[in-house]
Amino acid sequence: MANTRTDLMQGxxxxxxxxxxxxxxxxxxxxxxxxxxxxDDLLKVEDGSLYPALYRMEKRGWIASEWGASENNRRAxxxxxxxxxxxxxxxxxxxxxxxSQAVTKVLQSA
Amino acid sequence: xxxxxxxxxxxxDRAAFECEVExxxxxxxxxxxxxxxxQGLTPEEAFAKAALRFGDFTQIKTQCIRIGKQSGVRxxxxxxxxxxxxxxxxxxRISSWEFHLTRVGDLLIMIAVFGSLLLRKKKRPNCFQCRExxxxxxxx
Numbered sequence: 001m002a003n004t005r006t007d008l009m010q011g012x013x014x015x016x017x018x019x020x021x022x023x024x025x026x027x028x029x030x031x032x033x034x035x036x037x038x039x040d041d042l043l044k045v046e047d048g049s050l051y052p053a054l055y056r057m058e059k060r061g062w063i064a065s066e067w068g069a070s071e072n073n074r075r076a077x078x079x080x081x082x083x084x085x086x087x088x089x090x091x092x093x094x095x096x097x098x099x100s101q102a103v104t105k106v107l108q109s110a
Numbered sequence: 111x112x113x114x115x116x117x118x119x120x121x122x123d124r125a126a127f128e129c130e131v132e133x134x135x136x137x138x139x140x141x142x143x144x145x146x147x148x149q150g151l152t153p154e155e156a157f158a159k160a161a162l163r164f165g166d167f168t169q170i171k172t173q174c175i176r177i178g179k180q181s182g183v184r185x186x187x188x189x190x191x192x193x194x195x196x197x198x199x200x201x202x203r204i205s206s207w208e209f210h211l212t213r214v215g216d217l218l219i220m221i222a223v224f225g226s227l228l229l230r231k232k233k234r235p236n237c238f239q240c241r242e243x244x245x246x247x248x249x250x
Contacts, residue, residue: 027138029138046163047142047163047164047165048165048170051135051170051174052170055173055174055177056177059180070137070141072141077130077133
């Protein structure tokens, strides 16, 4: 089967990560799994691409990290959403809705 | 506040920071390999498949380290600069009765306060408008 590759804008992955972290703090692998489940394999996010995004988001203060024990008792780095991250999530969600509506409108009118 | 300090200090300990990045990425591949093993693959097959799914380990590790270091050094340098300016301004303001010197003190304090505020509110690019950096995704 042909492998259709699409370029997903950087902000989209960040939005997915922010949304995933609203429920609980998670390690990178957990975030990746949750995103894969949520998108129901419609989009295939490369696992490794998650980490530069996580580091960028931590640098911006949207998420914070700390080391802890994973479910199998291995040392893992857990991420949690900060207040700035919550604000960013709502701002990005609104922005995403706006862009999504605009694109849909153009596609429907064509 | 403490977590920010920890983060900055960690970024200065180059070797420790690089080890942490590597440990984090290896943890991910290890967990994925375990999941594949549970699906019936041999440990070797599971690891190979997990590593393939993860992508270019070295490139991703380098990218993470670069991002981490940039943030740590620059932010800490700016914070130190503004703190020194603030303290110096305060010292001049308190210890001097001369009008001109108190103005200098006020100016330093103002620069430090506005600088710190700018550092906090530093404008981020609208992520949906970042055209130059993209993340590859695909459907099979």
